[in-house]
Amino acid sequence: MNSKAAPSGLTDLDRDKLPRHVAVIMDGNGRWAKKRLLNRIRGHEKGADVVREIVRTCRGIGIPVLTLYAFSTENWQRPKSEVMALMSLLKKFLAGEKQEMLSSNIRLNAIGQVERLPDDIQQVLREVSHATEHCTGMLLNLALSYGGRSEIVKAVQEIAREVKEGRLLPEDVSPEIVQDHLYTRGIPDPDLMIRTSGEMRISNFLLWQMAYSEIVVTDTLWPDFGEAEFVSILKDFQRRERRFGKV
Numbered sequence: 001m002n003s004k005a006a007p008s009g010l011t012d013l014d015r016d017k018l019p020r021h022v023a024v025i026m027d028g029n030g031r032w033a034k035k036r037l038l039n040r041i042r043g044h045e046k047g048a049d050v051v052r053e054i055v056r057t058c059r060g061i062g063i064p065v066l067t068l069y070a071f072s073t074e075n076w077q078r079p080k081s082e083v084m085a086l087m088s089l090l091k092k093f094l095a096g097e098k099q100e101m102l103s104s105n106i107r108l109n110a111i112g113q114v115e116r117l118p119d120d121i122q123q124v125l126r127e128v129s130h131a132t133e134h135c136t137g138m139l140l141n142l143a144l145s146y147g148g149r150s151e152i153v154k155a156v157q158e159i160a161r162e163v164k165e166g167r168l169l170p171e172d173v174s175p176e177i178v179q180d181h182l183y184t185r186g187i188p189d190p191d192l193m194i195r196t197s198g199e200m201r202i203s204n205f206l207l208w209q210m211a212y213s214e215i216v217v218t219d220t221l222w223p224d225f226g227e228a229e230f231v232s233i234l235k236d237f238q239r240r241e242r243r244f245g246k247v
Contacts, residue, residue, distance in 0.1 A: 013061060013231065017238045019191035021065035022058065023213070025205055026051070028197030028221030041085045046223035048093050055140060057227045059104050061234075065139045065187055069205050073113065073147035087118055090144075094124045098131060105137030111183035112146030139187065146183075148207030155181035184209055192237050194230075196222045212244050 026047060033043030051068060058066045071086065078086075094108075101108060108128050115122070125144075158181045162168040168177070179185065189209045193202070198219040202210065216233050218225070 013234060014238050015062060018061065018063055018234065019214075019237060020063075020188045021067065021190045021192075022063055023067040023069070023190035023193045023206055023210070024054070025069045025193070025195040025203060026222045026225075027195060027199055027203075029223060031197065032221040032223040040082060041089070043223055044086060044089055048089060050222055050225050051093070052097070053227055054225070054230055055106070056104075057230055059106060059138045063138065065141065065190075067111070067141035067143060067184075067190065067206070069143045069146065069203075071112075071144045071146070072204060073145055073150055074204065076116070076145070087121055091121055091124055094128050098128045101128070101132050101140070102135065105135045107132045107135040107137075107139050109139060109141050110144050111141055111151075112144045113150065114144060116145045141184075141187070143205070146205075148202075148204045151183055152178075152208055178208065182208060189213065191242075192216065192233070194218065194233055196220050196225050212242070214240055214242065 029043035029047040030040045031043075032046065033040050036042075055066060070090070075086075076083065100106075108125075110125050110129065114125065117125070155178055159168065159173060159177060163170055163173075184206075189211070190206060190213045193206070193210055193213045193215050195202070195215070195217045198217060200217060202215075206213075214237055216236065218229065218233070220229060
């Protein structure tokens with residue numbers, strides 16, 4: 001995640017038109033492994049290598065926020081052995097990347113029902129988040145045990161509690177108030193959302209925040225995704241006209 005120089009081959013990107021926030025649904029690890037007659041975990045391991053590459057690319061070209069959909073609330077329904085292997089891989093990734101995040105000035109943040117994660121995962125998340133909290137070069141959001149509907153329900157419950165306690169009037173509830181109760185409080189909404197593996201759905205990801213996101217779906221499986229395709233998507237994003245409902 002070294003940020004001293006921008007990755008090669010990116011000179012024709014318009015640095016003034018980069019998305020402030022890129023969100024990624026990293027899909028296809030299991031299918032990648034199946035095509036190669038490998039255990040699904042090998043797909044997740046290869047996917048972790050791609051995470052490193054894309055984080056380095058974002059940091060190198062100056063994208064302020066990257067959010068990666070790493071583990072959804074629905075993923076808890078997967079076989080226990082796979083969930084345990086994913087947690088082990090996550091722990092290894094976080095511990096292994098801590099020093100590079102620090103040297104690259106990257107702050108780690110987790111969004112989702114983090115309290116559902118195993119205690120040792122919560123511990124390493126706290127350690128890396130605390131160690132990098134002073135970093136200002138880029139924010140890396142990991143969506144862990146995350147679900148968009150449960151996030152909105154949590155926000156509604158908190159707002160209802162404030163109304164019940166007399167700290168907020170119902171008529172004062174606004175989009176800004178709702179935003180302030182989301183996991184992403186204080187973070188700009190994604191300008192660009194990328195989904196790999198060709199599935200045409202958003203899978204309960206950042207439902208509120210993606211109201212006006214540009215969406216790109218690629219058939220590439222996540223373990224085969226890389227800097228070249230990512231940069232091509234950024235160039236496509238820069239050619240789009242974003243009207244936000246206006247003429």
